[in-house]
Amino acid sequence: MRFLPLASFLLATACVPLGTPITDPNAGRAGTQKPPEYYADKTLKYQDYAYSPDVRSVQCYVATGQPNEVLQPPIVPLGQSGAITLEFDVLGEQSQRFTAKLIHCDVDWQPSILTDMQFLNEINEFLITDYRVGTGTKTPYFHYRLRAPQVKISGNYLLVVQNQGGAPVVSRRLLVYENQVSVGLKPGIVIGGKERFTMQQLDFSVGYGAVELVNPAVEVKVVLRQNFRWDNAKYNLRPTFVRDADRRLEYQYFNFENAFPGLSEYxxxxxxxxxxxxxxxxxxxxxxxxxxxxxxxxxxxxxxxxxxxxxxxxxxxxxxxxxxxxxxxxxxxxxxxxxxxxxxxxxxxxxxxxxxxxxxxxxxxxxxxxxxxxxxxxxxxxxxxxxxxxxxxxxxxxxxxxxxxGSHYETENQYDLLVYYRPPGTRADLLIGYQMVDMNSRQ
Structure with missing residues (x-):
């Protein structure tokens, strides 16, 4: 996977004297207002979520030792899940005791019925011992850091941080994949009228020549994402052609099922x-x-x-x-x-x-x-x-x-394709293929 170098977009600072300064710096300020009511709900949500207004600046990434590692989304091959790192701040002057656990999920991000020992080799409770106090800041906070444990099977995982009372504090989605199938993902050409100036299309196929899949046209499920986001991901994409002789699934659409608004650069x-x-x-x-x-x-x-x-x-x-x-x-x-x-x-x-x-x-x-x-x-x-x-x-x-x-087909975006399969007689959706591609790459 290729990502933009950190230095390429962190070079400039400027002072542009436009607009009207704030006259009352404390009127209605963030942190002085009543927290939104949804923070009262401590029900675990199987998504990226913070459950307290005191939890801030959450980052979940793959630690590579490179300057731009925080831009690496939490997606790793099987055997490298220990590189996934979660960091977050908790506002306040007193440190807290937090533990974390992993929940294996199905393709729809609902908890699977696997037991902990079926996807872990250790007890599913991890005490967070790596924490430090914010130094010389007006806003007091503690910074917490945790490495995800190694897992035994591929798929979707939810990493959940809990307080001493067992209530969730932070949850983050992690992906662990294996390359059982070959994934062909590439930028396509939007077939349409004005949409060809605003949309970005991804053409893709799944080759399963190296693995025996039972009823792949029905059992293989794919998810297509833009910039590693879940909120606008494409689900329930079914193959339009099944090439039995070539052992390949092809996905070719005509109603923009595989297209996203290109938007503008952020x-x-x-x-x-x-x-x-x-x-x-x-x-x-x-x-x-x-x-x-x-x-x-x-x-x-x-x-x-x-x-x-x-x-x-x-x-x-x-x-x-x-x-x-x-x-x-x-x-x-x-x-x-x-x-x-x-x-x-x-x-x-x-x-x-x-x-x-x-x-x-x-x-x-x-x-x-x-x-x-x-x-x-x-x-x-x-x-x-x-x-x-x-x-x-x-x-x-x-x-x-x-x-x-607005939306432009020229905009640079990153897309990835997730390929899931549940083998007959098993109880887990495996992530058997993964590929990422740049649209309009500047490299």
């Missing part, structure tokens, strides 16, 4: 410095209490603009402090103000959206509309770093990113 901002204004930032107030405030430059809709090429991080973020280094424990928390100019209200609630929101429309990142100023704005408590994001409109079909961001 917006970005840099809050790694307290002493200078980073790119995308209008104003930083290090004297603000209780936390430093950062007001982002007012953004505008890109729905009707031409494509603008630049290197982004596909919605991800990296934590860092320019003054002190080591973003894990030296980066402070900023109260960040998002701003979006709009002549009229959108047809639904508007959110700041990206990996920092777990690709979910969360109340913490919901913006309010000021009709007099024709401006959406909202606050969020975010750790110092470099962030990608966009603006999404909420609706019955989930996040609508095209309303403010």
């Amino acid at each position: 917006r970005f901002f840099d809050t790694r410095s307290v002493q200078s204004v980073g790119i995308g930032v209008l104003h930083v107030n290090p004297q603000a209490r209780p936390v430093t405030t950062a007001e982002l430059l007012p953004e505008t809709s890109r729905a009707l603009t031409a494509y603008n090429q630049y290197v982004d991080a596909n919605g991800q973020r990296v934590f860092e402090s320019r003054e002190y280094g080591n973003g894990a424990t030296n980066a402070d928390y900023f109260d960040v103000t998002f701003q979006l100019k709009s002549d009229q209200p959108a047809p639904g609630p508007v959110y700041a959206f990206g990996a920092f929101s777990d690709w979910q429309l969360k109340d913490e990142y919901k913006l309010t509309y000021d009709e007099a100023k024709q401006l959406y704005s909202g606050h969020a408590l975010l750790k110092q770093g470099y962030y990608n994001y966009d603006f999404a409109v909420g609706g019955t079909r989930g996040a609508n990113e095209t309303y403010f961001e």
